[in-house]
Amino acid sequence: MERFWEDLRWRGLIHQATDEGRLVELLGSRQSMYVGFDPTADSLHVGSLLGLTMLRRFQAAGHRPIALVGGATGMIGDPSGKSDERNLLSMDALRANIEGMQAQMGRFLDFDDHSGAVLVNNHDWMRDVTYLDFLRDVGKNFPVNVMLAKESVRSRLERDDAGISYTEFSYMLLQAFDFVRLFDRYGCRIQCGGSDQWGNITAGIDLARRMRQTQLFGATWPLLTRSDGAKMGKTESGTVWLSARRTSAYRFFQYWYNIADEDAGHCLRRLTDLPRDEIESLDAARQADPAARASQRRLAENLTRLVHGDEGLDLALAATRIFFGEEISDLRDDALLSIFADVPSRAVPRERLASGVLTIVDALVEAGLASSKGEARRAVEQGGGYVNNRRIESIDRVLDLSDLAGESVIVLRRGKKNYGLLRFE
RNA sequence: GGGGGGUUUCCCGAGCGGUCAAAGGGGUCAGACUGUAAAUCUGAUGGCAAUGCCUUCGCAGGUUCGAAUCCUGCACCCCCCA
Structure with missing residues (x-):
């Protein structure tokens, strides 16, 4: 199992981890690992890709991936990494978003397999918890001074123009409680997320220690950024989505095909499941002959197939030939x-x-x-x-x-x- | 309240009675080059039944053979003195 962790490290997917030695030890046996997704839209986007592929890697290594859709937390809004108070989504919008996201996850995870990927919605267990129960059972375990010290809260308190509402301040408790519930129900001991989730993850670990006297673990991956400073997965025309309805397979393919040389290596490591030796030979090829863009092509093909299937990839390749000059004739x-x-x-x-x-x-x-x-x-x-x-x-x-x-x-x-x-x- | 300056084609900005659909720059669009990058170079850039016609220079009138250019009034903006 050390090999698995070693691979994650080599790919640059480990930013921080709690008690790494024991975590690696734990991975020697079959574990459950969860990643949470915000239901802010009815489709997942490139930003979600890292979490999805992370779950995929765990499944491939024989663990049980749990994708948590934040039906409850989505009603609140995670302040992490956000500079302003967020608008709340309506119940209907949330429900539609969750359905759309669920439909897409099947591409990445095998829900039937013996290692049984699981999809959960935290609204299922949150909706019946009363406010008083929550304050007694969960709130009691959160020292406010510790909460105030968390980066996500502190950065907002330091601003003169933004502030933070009590609602968003409470977000951390909900996510912490999710972790405890997933431990109760699935024996899930590991949570992964982007580096902005560190505070929320450790909050869950603290809560489990107090409520269940047990040790949970967490790890974060570094947020994927572009060398030119722009956000990964954004173009001038907007977000790159995983849904073909919002972003065609062709445009999805093109996004990756146009990744800067400096970013191609990172993307291959973090987002694809290509083996190490292949990625390293692509690195060498990119050095020797950048114009051939072998890395970008491989990246685009790999991800397009993953997200849109063989059919989607064929369509994207056909469209690429046509959009770059091939004469059009005898097509249906x-x-x-x-x-x-x-x-x-x-x-x-x-x-x-x-x-x-x-x-x-x-x-x-x-x-x-x-x-x-x-x-x-x-x-x-x-x-x-x-x-x-x-x-x-x-x-x-x-x-x-x-x-x-x-x-x-x-x-x-x-x-x-x-x-x-x-x-x- | 008094005095002065301004309003030009997508933007900035020239023009100060005919040769003005209006210089120049930016942007944009094409072409060449190129790695579907960046830079660079070239051309184009009001409309149309097109050697001409129509619309456009804050708005409305007027002078003149002829106005973006002159006059009058109106609107808005800026500056200076109260």
Whole structure:
């Protein structure tokens, strides 16, 4: 079992751990380990990936992973790492979010397997606890002076402009209580989380010592950051989600494919389950020939397959070839429409195409790729107009039925990456 | 309350009776280059049935063959003196 821990260390996944010697010893037998997830949206995102893959690694090593969805704590809001008081979510929104997240976790964890991954919602045990019971049983064990010393609370108290509500202040107690309950129910002795969770994790360990006279353990991974300072999993256009509905497999693939060279090694180690020797040879290849981007490709393929399956990866690869120049022909409409799922499309009567009156200039405007005919004309004259990825040579070009890329779709493009679809119905 | 300055095309900013759809810069968009990076270079940048026509220079009138440019009134902004 030391090998397992050694691997986690090598991957850079261990930031802090309580009583590491005994923890490693404990891992010599089958254990349960839990990671909590905030139900702040109806989909998990790249930020959740680390926790999911951590659970996965434990399952692969023969332990039982427990994914805890914070149905109760989500109603409160974790102040850790947050500079401002958070808005509370409605019950309905929470329920929808939890359902969405549960649906995605099956990709990462085997819930049927003998090592039985478990999904729990802390609302299930919190909803029946009365306020008075909670204060007597749990609150009694929390010295306020210790709570005030925790980083998550202190940083907020030191601000003149933010402060912290009693509600958020209490968050730590709920998460601590979760740990005790999971110990009671599953014998779970280990909790992992991002380094911002250290305070909450140790709070649970303290509580278990007082309430159950038992020793629990915790470990944190360092928060995944990008070398340029930007947050991992964010782009100019927003969060990178794990749900294909929110972020297409193609865009997900592209996010990883475009990771900076300096970040690629970290991501391979922390997020993929590729073996050490392969990662090290990718490191060497990246040094020798960065332009080949072998690391980024491997990373993108590995994660896209994990999150979107083989089908999703195939789709992303097909879309990548097309978005980077490959001519489009002989494709079916459904393939085109899923590849271009993120691209705006416009329906046009089929007669206009058949009767040979649809000029390329009109088509570009119709597809929303130019805001005026003048702009469309300019684009074509400068060589920036494409039909099915083939450059338009003449401003007099007229579209007809032979230009269809699928049964009823023509793909127009302006410049490098602005696509627009016309559907002829 | 008195005096002065300003309001220009996406932004900044020239223009001070015709040659102004309006210099220059930024941004944006294309093209080349490139590792789907950054930088760089080139071109474009009000609309349209387009050797022309229409709309645009705070708003409304006026002078003139002709106004972003001159005059009058109005609105908003800035500065100075009370």
